[in-house]
Amino acid sequence: MTEETAPRAAARRVGIADVAARAGVSLGTASKALNGRGRLREETRARVRAAAEELGFAPSNVARSLLTGRTFTVGVITTDSYGRFGIPVMRGAEDSLAAGEMIAFLCDSRDDPIREQHHLRKLLERRVDGIIVAGRRTDVRRPLGDDLPVPVVYAFAPSGGAHDCSVVSDERGAGRLAVRHLAKTGRRRIAHITGPHSHASARERATGMSEALAAHGLELVGEPFFGNWTEAWGRFAAAQMLRAHPDVDGVFCGNDVVARGVTDGLREAGISLPMQIGVVGVDNWGLVAEAARPPLTTVDLGLEEIGRRSAELLLDAINGRPAPGVHVVPAHLVVRES
Amino acid sequence: MTEETAPRAAARRVGIADVAARAGVSLGTASKALNGRGRLREETRARVRAAAEELGFAPSNVARSLLTGRTFTVGVITTDSYGRFGIPVMRGAEDSLAAGEMIAFLCDSRDDPIREQHHLRKLLERRVDGIIVAGRRTDVRRPLGDDLPVPVVYAFAPSGGAHDCSVVSDERGAGRLAVRHLAKTGRRRIAHITGPHSHASARERATGMSEALAAHGLELVGEPFFGNWTEAWGRFAAAQMLRAHPDVDGVFCGNDVVARGVTDGLREAGISLPMQIGVVGVDNWGLVAEAARPPLTTVDLGLEEIGRRSAELLLDAINGRPAPGVHVVPAHLVVRES
Numbered sequence: 001m002t003e004e005t006a007p008r009a010a011a012r013r014v015g016i017a018d019v020a021a022r023a024g025v026s027l028g029t030a031s032k033a034l035n036g037r038g039r040l041r042e043e044t045r046a047r048v049r050a051a052a053e054e055l056g057f058a059p060s061n062v063a064r065s066l067l068t069g070r071t072f073t074v075g076v077i078t079t080d081s082y083g084r085f086g087i088p089v090m091r092g093a094e095d096s097l098a099a100g101e102m103i104a105f106l107c108d109s110r111d112d113p114i115r116e117q118h119h120l121r122k123l124l125e126r127r128v129d130g131i132i133v134a135g136r137r138t139d140v141r142r143p144l145g146d147d148l149p150v151p152v153v154y155a156f157a158p159s160g161g162a163h164d165c166s167v168v169s170d171e172r173g174a175g176r177l178a179v180r181h182l183a184k185t186g187r188r189r190i191a192h193i194t195g196p197h198s199h200a201s202a203r204e205r206a207t208g209m210s211e212a213l214a215a216h217g218l219e220l221v222g223e224p225f226f227g228n229w230t231e232a233w234g235r236f237a238a239a240q241m242l243r244a245h246p247d248v249d250g251v252f253c254g255n256d257v258v259a260r261g262v263t264d265g266l267r268e269a270g271i272s273l274p275m276q277i278g279v280v281g282v283d284n285w286g287l288v289a290e291a292a293r294p295p296l297t298t299v300d301l302g303l304e305e306i307g308r309r310s311a312e313l314l315l316d317a318i319n320g321r322p323a324p325g326v327h328v329v330p331a332h333l334v335v336r337e338s
Numbered sequence: 339m340t341e342e343t344a345p346r347a348a349a350r351r352v353g354i355a356d357v358a359a360r361a362g363v364s365l366g367t368a369s370k371a372l373n374g375r376g377r378l379r380e381e382t383r384a385r386v387r388a389a390a391e392e393l394g395f396a397p398s399n400v401a402r403s404l405l406t407g408r409t410f411t412v413g414v415i416t417t418d419s420y421g422r423f424g425i426p427v428m429r430g431a432e433d434s435l436a437a438g439e440m441i442a443f444l445c446d447s448r449d450d451p452i453r454e455q456h457h458l459r460k461l462l463e464r465r466v467d468g469i470i471v472a473g474r475r476t477d478v479r480r481p482l483g484d485d486l487p488v489p490v491v492y493a494f495a496p497s498g499g500a501h502d503c504s505v506v507s508d509e510r511g512a513g514r515l516a517v518r519h520l521a522k523t524g525r526r527r528i529a530h531i532t533g534p535h536s537h538a539s540a541r542e543r544a545t546g547m548s549e550a551l552a553a554h555g556l557e558l559v560g561e562p563f564f565g566n567w568t569e570a571w572g573r574f575a576a577a578q579m580l581r582a583h584p585d586v587d588g589v590f591c592g593n594d595v596v597a598r599g600v601t602d603g604l605r606e607a608g609i610s611l612p613m614q615i616g617v618v619g620v621d622n623w624g625l626v627a628e629a630a631r632p633p634l635t636t637v638d639l640g641l642e643e644i645g646r647r648s649a650e651l652l653l654d655a656i657n658g659r660p661a662p663g664v665h666v667v668p669a670h671l672v673v674r675e676s
Contacts, residue, residue: 104444231629
């Protein structure tokens, strides 16, 4: 027993003081070099890191917190109780945070500004290193607060603050991809059935659609059908569209729920899909897209990637490398049978 | 300015020592009385609390942690990446935790035992006061670990550990409620279309159904149709059922997704709903139940209540009042048009 424990007791844990001594720098310089903060010459930083590696320096969680003033926790405030948008964003963020050995407090503001400020106070009390605010709609939102003591990244719903950092989906790109696919598969008489005009996502997707139509020398058939994000609206609008424009051969739907209603409406009107009319949605929401008849061709907005990117940008900001501005995650087409 | 600041400076923050002095007890006793821990006579506890109230004693967050050894954080480990079950449970838990001034770390294990143990270690490193494990299926799961240093409550998926605390939905009760409703609305020839026999929820709901059928002097028409939790299965099974038993007048469906497939299948076979056949689902999943034609009558399993109850039981356990065993949250019927 003593033979086994003696060597371990002798192998004293390597501390930051040992690293500083080996590198020939002060304790403060060693700390700055290891936590990536403060201004140091690159040569000094490299020397300290080399010393830490040679000595096998591995700071404990608590020591790291004391060393860096960081808690290795971040707050995620989601406004999306349903989880439709929040959860994939959260999953993606968790991937990136775990890679940075961080863990997330999840708070659900339920789109209530009072709850949001309450959560903000609680997160700051707990000294989180940063905050991700995950929205449910792509409309611009007001910033979480002025002069916050920690970095904030806005995911999905961009901040209106001039110096804030937001990560958003490519709404126009989604419209362009959908229409490009319809045009490529030979559709020439394309109509548009979508959600409320008051939603930025409905307007932006329609703008992208117009750009792609123009690029292919096409014109939209009739006016866009703005309505709401329900299947019932999709069914109703499909019937209206058939009456007004019986020669339509492609429909770009603002999201998958509407597209599912449109496919039901068209199928029940005796239209053969996708032979007579091709349908493309937006969201790639598996539950809806795969249950539709036929399964929906749709545009994936990359929600998990928005989460991953948001967390990466937050980690960068925590490490002193903020990247203000609006970062756009590209969309991509998922071809199924519609 | 000085007039304004002087009184504030004079009003020194009331400390726990002041409370102890006023109540005529030791510092330790005052601490125990205020954090609700340890054994004290109720009279002593009341005296300390009265003193705290008289003095306007409000411990800071940090002071409370030092005072109580608690971090006022809990971990929630969810196995449900999709959010369908995890999110309502989480919402409910957050309600109860917020009432106890707690905040939750959310970890997504994605049904992977290695990720789960990784999250467990991270949560314990951060000295959470307790852990909620939220499952996706109602099948019994293995405990998170042996001799954990903090209380654990299992939500939705009960633990197989003999001394653990679990909060579950009333699966049999759901089957009973559904069939009782069908019987009460005059259905006498009732069939059952549901998910996989390997899922506890499918088996338990079928058992509850049999109990209610017997109570109403009825017998199930044919064998239960066990399949999977998809709309496509619901549509297919509805057609099979009509061929084998054209005189069916009620269908109990194992969940709402299956029920949506069944209503589509029956409607497309020319059956008038609910005139000829009544359909009841389980879940009250708004997205599915409200989009079905007709909107589904269904049994709500009270997922948010499971979350609330889990958090309450966890707070009780943290405060030294554990309640081991399986706690069942009652289901309730939601009547729509099917």
